[in-house]
Amino acid sequence: MKIGIPKEIKEEERRVGATPAGVKAFIDHGHKVFVERGAGIGSGFRDEEYVKAGATMLDSPDDVWAEADMVMKVKEPIGPEFDRMRPGQILFTYLHLAADKELTEKLLKQRVVGVAYETVQLDDGSLPLLSPMSEVAGRLSIQMGAYSLEARNGGMGILLSGVSGVRPAHVTIIGGGVAGFSAAMVAVGIGAQVSILDNNPLRLRYLEDITDARLVTIMSNPANIEEECLHSHLVIGSVLIPGAKAPKLITRDIVRRMMPGAAIVDISIDQGGCCETSHPTTHDNPTYIEEGVVHYCVANMPGAVPRTSTIALTNVTLAYGLEIANKGLERAMADDPALRKGLNVMNGQLCHPAVADSFGMDCAKVDF
Numbered sequence: 001m002k003i004g005i006p007k008e009i010k011e012e013e014r015r016v017g018a019t020p021a022g023v024k025a026f027i028d029h030g031h032k033v034f035v036e037r038g039a040g041i042g043s044g045f046r047d048e049e050y051v052k053a054g055a056t057m058l059d060s061p062d063d064v065w066a067e068a069d070m071v072m073k074v075k076e077p078i079g080p081e082f083d084r085m086r087p088g089q090i091l092f093t094y095l096h097l098a099a100d101k102e103l104t105e106k107l108l109k110q111r112v113v114g115v116a117y118e119t120v121q122l123d124d125g126s127l128p129l130l131s132p133m134s135e136v137a138g139r140l141s142i143q144m145g146a147y148s149l150e151a152r153n154g155g156m157g158i159l160l161s162g163v164s165g166v167r168p169a170h171v172t173i174i175g176g177g178v179a180g181f182s183a184a185m186v187a188v189g190i191g192a193q194v195s196i197l198d199n200n201p202l203r204l205r206y207l208e209d210i211t212d213a214r215l216v217t218i219m220s221n222p223a224n225i226e227e228e229c230l231h232s233h234l235v236i237g238s239v240l241i242p243g244a245k246a247p248k249l250i251t252r253d254i255v256r257r258m259m260p261g262a263a264i265v266d267i268s269i270d271q272g273g274c275c276e277t278s279h280p281t282t283h284d285n286p287t288y289i290e291e292g293v294v295h296y297c298v299a300n301m302p303g304a305v306p307r308t309s310t311i312a313l314t315n316v317t318l319a320y321g322l323e324i325a326n327k328g329l330e331r332a333m334a335d336d337p338a339l340r341k342g343l344n345v346m347n348g349q350l351c352h353p354a355v356a357d358s359f360g361m362d363c364a365k366v367d368f
């Protein structure tokens with residue numbers, strides 16, 4: 001199969017669809033890979049590394065898309081990319097169609113085969129191509145929380161770890177899933193006092209067990225959320241209700257009564273945010289102060305660390321990409337129910353029930 005890796009063109013996006021090591025894996029399996037010149041630069045991968053891996057470098061994105069049977073990307077196609085897609089071409093990337101009718105209509109019109117990273121789903125309900133980015137966002141949230149607490153950024157000037165003779169900061173994490181747990185591990189690791197709230201008692205027990213109780217687990221309810229927030233220097237919002245907007249668990253009234261100069265990192269901002277005072281920010285201008293509290297609400301946190309994020313993404317997408325390339329789309333889908341759930345559009349029809357539902361459209365039954 002011929003695989004195309006174009007350079008991402010969305011603003012602030014520096015990740016790339018595959019690392020040189022990922023490209024080499026395709027080549028080793030007998031496939032051809034076409035990489036746009038400069039595609040890896042934002043993630044610190046030079047063209048020479050792709051050439052060494054066996055890729056054919058092309059100057060123009062038009063040529064990459066024209067050559068490819070399957071295009072592997074990071075972000076959904078935008079602007080000039082729409083006209084580069086062609087019927088039957090496989091597009092393997094994050095799509096998030098349920099939130100984007102215009103994009104969905106374009107993909108249907110171009111009759112591409114859209115396989116979305118975010119809907120590939122294992123039997124236990126987990127989302128293997130989404131979780132590495134939650135892990136990145138969770139770990140990064142403590143770093144960004146620490147930055148927000150610095151005096152020059154409007155924070156109260158407290159060091160999360162404390163020093164000998166000085167108390168560490170109190171960090172509260174609301175939502176103990178992949179992102180929340182990743183945040184907790186970093187916060188515990190640097191010596192902060194950490195509380196984590198979740199509304200799933202099994203998850204709380206699991207978190208307590210695997211961390212040897214180095215953090216405090218607390219049932220999530222309005223009273224406990226309020227109490228924890230009012231005593232916290234840093235609050236991390238990392239809740240998720242699959243398929244729904246994030247619930248507004250931290251009210252404006254709570255924010256108003258938090259310590260002046262405390263900080264909130266609302267990771268769930270990509271689902272609307274779990275704090276009433278949150279609104280999306282960008283990497284260029286990541287924080288703002290409201291009710292005396294510093295807010296960090298970047299919706300694409302992994303974009304801040306594109307090299308780590310690209311490697312983490314290729315680590316999980318490669319096996320599925322190889323499955324499609326080695327077996328062909330139909331066999332790969334027939335053999336792997338998890339990958340089958342990634343199929344969103346094909347032959348000009350929607351084929352993912354939740355996406356179809358969100359637009360009140362019919363979901364085509366595709367037999368493999």
Ligand SMILES: NC(=O)c1ccc[n+]([C@@H]2O[C@H](COP(=O)([O-])OP(=O)(O)OC[C@H]3O[C@@H](n4cnc5c(N)ncnc54)[C@H](O)[C@@H]3O)[C@@H](O)[C@H]2O)c1
Pocket residue numbers: 130131133134135137174175176177178179180197198199200203220238239240241246247249266267268269270271298299300301302
């Ligand atoms: N900003 C970014 O760049 C970025 C990057 C990755 C993920 N995210 C977002 O981070 C959020 C978390 O993702 P995840 O992969 O960790 O999800 P996850 O499903 O692994 O975890 C979510 C957790 O929230 C818990 N939860 C649900 N309702 C709750 C409530 N009322 N109180 C407390 N806990 C509750 C669930 O029990 C679950 O443990 C999502 O909104 C995701 O979209 C954002």
